[in-house]
Amino acid sequence: MKAKPKDVAEPGSKTVKSRAPIKRPMKKAPQRLPRAERQARVLEKAAEYFAEHGLNAQTRAIAEACGVSQRLLYSLFPSKAALIDEVYKREIVGTFKAIWFVQLKDRSVPLESRLNTFYREYYETLLTRQWLRLFLYSSLEDLQLAPAYTNAVVTHALEIIVTETAHELGCGVPADPAHLTEVGWLLHGAVSHLAIRRRIYSNDNTTPVDAVIAMQVRAFLTSVPALLPALAGSRA
Incomplete structure (x- = not known):
């Protein structure tokens, strides 16, 4: 008896078509990240x-x-x-924007506006909860990370701020670099501690941050003339 060809139906039966094999998608090998x-x-x-x-x-x-x-x-x-x-390098130093130095020196913009803009951006961009905790932990471990950042970045910013303030108010610049830096810390320290109070101590004061920074800038500009030397030839 001869074998019947495939796909040939018996009389009265339905034609049965052969099914093509199902192609399953190939699993991609996991890619290694650069x-x-x-x-x-x-x-x-x-x-x-x-x-x-x-x-x-x-x-x-x-x-x-x-x-x-x-x-x-x-x-x-x-x-x-x-x-x-x-x-x-990535989280502490890398978040400081070099353009801030340029903006602080831009005398086409009123000094009070420059200081407010800088410290608002500094507060929001750099003084985050994570940044503050990393900075404080590195200080507690006696690592040189915090002093290195302060000496390389903050000190330069303070020199610019005090120099620009002296120019704006018609005052002299302290000859002693340590004195100059301490004058700058009056404002910088106030803003930094504001961030610590809000983001580390969870202080619930509802005064907007921008308003507090504006108060701190105004207080700084008001007090500086009593702290900086008079220019040579000016009246005391």
């Missing part, structure tokens, strides 16, 4: 972890928080100290 991108992600997570838990954590806990193995963490950063240093 090294620079992986480092950036680890630094972001490490910054969050350090800000909440301090800098004393073991690398195993840090790696787990960053979603990588301890071995991979060490392949990206040779040591915990190197990781902390990179977090500092």
Whole structure:
């Protein structure tokens, strides 16, 4: 008896078509992130972890928080100290905008307006809860991160602020750099402590931040003439 050809129906039966094999989608192999991108992600997570838990954590806990193995963490950063240093560069120094120096020196804009603009942006952009906690933790650990930032960035900003204020008010600039810096800290310290009160101490004062900064700037400009030397040849 001959075999019947495929797909030939029996008399009175329905034709049965052969089904084509179902093509299943191929699973894509997970892509490996470029090294620079992986480092950036680890630094972001490490910054969050350090800000909440301090800098004393073991690398195993840090790696787990960053979603990588301890071995991979060490392949990206040779040591915990190197990781902390990179977090500092990214999260502490890296958030300061160099354009602020230029804007503070722009004498086409009234000084009070310059100071208000700078400190509003400084408060919102830089003095975040995470930034403040990282900065305070590094200080408590006696690391040189906080002094390095202050010496490299803040001191320069204070020199500009006091020099511009002296020019605006017709005063002299203190010859002693330490004295000059302390005058600048009267305003800078007030704004920094405002951020600490609101974002670390959870102070619930409802006065808008912009209004508080404006008060601090006005108080600074009012008090400075009594703190700066008179210009040579001017009347005391």
